[in-house]
Amino acid sequence: MQSFELDKTDIQKIKQALEGSEEELLLLLEDYHASEIAIIFESISLEDQKKIIHLLPADLASEIISEMSHEAHPEELLIEIDAEKRQEIIEELDYDDATDIISQMDAEDQQEILEEMDKEDAVNIRNLLTYPEDTAGGLMNTQVIKVDAEMSKKQAIDQIILQSEEIEEFYTIYVVHDDNVLQGIVSLKDIIKSKANAKVADLVNTDFIYVRADVDQEEVADLISQYNLTSIPVVDVNMRLLGRVTFDDVIDVMEEENTEDMLKIAGVSEDEELSGNWIEAVKSRLPWLILNLGTAFLASSVIRYFEPTVSKIVVLAGYMTIIAGMGGNAATQALAVTVRRITLSDLTDSQAYRTVIKELTVGFINGAVNGLIVFAFAFFYDGSPLLGLVIFLAMTGNLIIAGITGAGIPLLLKRVGIDPAIASSIIITTFTDVFGFLLLLGLASKLLL
């Protein structure tokens, strides 16, 4: 299959076929990969999703459901499917995917589905449901391939082939004792390349990366990314092997964390679903806007305080918006660079200090250059060099403040253990609004009146 992108015509074709015969629909569906059908599901009704799922064999259906994004609500689809088909599908799902989907249901539906399940599966999933969703435990799959260090090469390969029935990928094999304590890892590569009389104990690597089940998913993603791992074993406090997290789960986590960061910086709650409806969007954004309204009143009270000055020099009203707007944008620039930098690597104290100094310098230079342009405008257009000077000083001062707060506040938040991305542009621009007006109007009332 060549790589190709789904477009409207694919969705239209499917929609048309949904109204035709089952044979036609099945024939058409053969052209698509499970992950593509999962995307198409985002554009068709729950009824149509259900119809397609019932037509397909359980293994393909389970693959589609596990590929559906959270936002497409696979749990709603799963509840709708007839009990018998549902059991077959859940049987085929990896435990981590099944747990993920079931965790989104309300308690009653969870109970019902767990009860109709195979006993062993239900125990496993109930167990996985106890881990918070955003930890290594919540991310892991409990199906792993294990061998004993005392096995011969032949025994190990036989075991691997036997255990691999349920597992897509098994290139890292875990070496455990009888008590399930993880001793090390061995790669399939090393096993197949070894001499025929080799033992697992000769090949095992005991210096390996692992995580505890309560480790935050962002840290798991960092480790997988930093050490280029295809998977990472998850253990309990006694080093007993609980499961593994694979790189593909982590790619999703990374995208999720990146989305959260970008939304938080823009003053949107991190849990707003990108494709959610307007009610969710209002709920997620209105609190931030009301907070912003409070800070805007604060900035506007500075203007009110200087009302006598503004009423005497009305031209200041036009410059006010320039000084405040430029400060806000310069602060957002410093904020985005700093937050992104903190996300990608922790900064030492001296790096943090140098970052603030750098942003102060950048603010000074950008402020002075823009200040000169505005000075020239005030000089030639308004014919007032003194007004120009006031604006030049306010611009330079405000962009310095923009640099210091844009870099300093997220670094400070990180230092005290708060997510730096919460220092959204809304918070930062309050500083540049208030100080911008204070500088401009304060200087104006001293120098121009």
Next chain:
Amino acid sequence: MQSFELDKTDIQKIKQALEGSEEELLLLLEDYHASEIAIIFESISLEDQKKIIHLLPADLASEIISEMSHEAHPEELLIEIDAEKRQEIIEELDYDDATDIISQMDAEDQQEILEEMDKEDAVNIRNLLTYPEDTAGGLMNTQVIKVDAEMSKKQAIDQIILQSEEIEEFYTIYVVHDDNVLQGIVSLKDIIKSKANAKVADLVNTDFIYVRADVDQEEVADLISQYNLTSIPVVDVNMRLLGRVTFDDVIDVMEEENTEDMLKIAGVSEDEELSGNWIEAVKSRLPWLILNLGTAFLASSVIRYFEPTVSKIVVLAGYMTIIAGMGGNAATQALAVTVRRITLSDLTDSQAYRTVIKELTVGFINGAVNGLIVFAFAFFYDGSPLLGLVIFLAMTGNLIIAGITGAGIPLLLKRVGIDPAIASSIIITTFTDVFGFLLLLGLASKLLL
């Protein structure tokens, strides 16, 4: 090794050891993984990096250099290393990593290094250097494992073991003809699980995902992420196998693209290095700020136009900043959600239309709620219900415009083939500034004078 984070003490320990004996330093370095030493390199001088590299065996040294981030400038280090050691290190580097590093050097250094290299390696790297850095060709590694469809299971496994000498990971094996035309893929899993008398032709999967060398790296990342692939083959127009891109390269690409998006939205050039110095930061941001200054003059000209109104009702000056600031923040919210949504999945026309309608609705409701609060303030504090009405209408109107432009402009840009993230908050807030002032001051001069 337990997962752990590097901190200041690690760097201090290394710095101290750098002043002591070589034996001590080597002993200390043994505690660290290559990717950790690469991170430590970001905090020590080029001289010290060189000292460490010369102490270590070439395979470990090459691993460290390939793990160094772009921003830590591995190419500068490589140039500094003595010629003999450098040759050993380059010999150990994967072609894609070597090409990546060499591509950052100036033409003269590139020439020198390619000349001192093994002839075959030099040909391969020169060849890779011709692909743009941000395409599948620029990302791929040319070392892959290939078998012929006519081979028996035994022959295939022997070939795999033979070819795997240079390759870390080889779970997807490429099936090619003598002319190197890619026919399909076969997994190591299927080969080892097959019967002893199986042939590759019985196991090959001819329905697989591949990319052409000129495909953009972002699309490569999307495919690997969407189809949960550990690697993807790269072919030329005649389906000849050129190499493969592995998932670990793609994780780096995703982080890079996410950084670019976040910076662009904040009005920072995408090529600003996060840890760059102030000169780079000024170069990257000043043009955007000057653009913003131009748009700020535009907004301020609206205020100048209404100067007679402002001079009569000075209290408007304070409300101006509230209306414009709220509009800017609401637009940034809509912008972040929409850009992120476009990045993660393409929208159909009807989805795009619904997105704009949704944002319009959100803008209306958030505008009305905030408008009511400001109305109450104007009513009770300024004692003017008519002023309150004007502000209510301006707030509601401006937040509707914020929703439409924040969602509509990136969607429009995407439609005409421009990167939607370029619709930075600087561009969007121009609209909310201009319309905010127009609405507030226009309504005020009609209703209040």
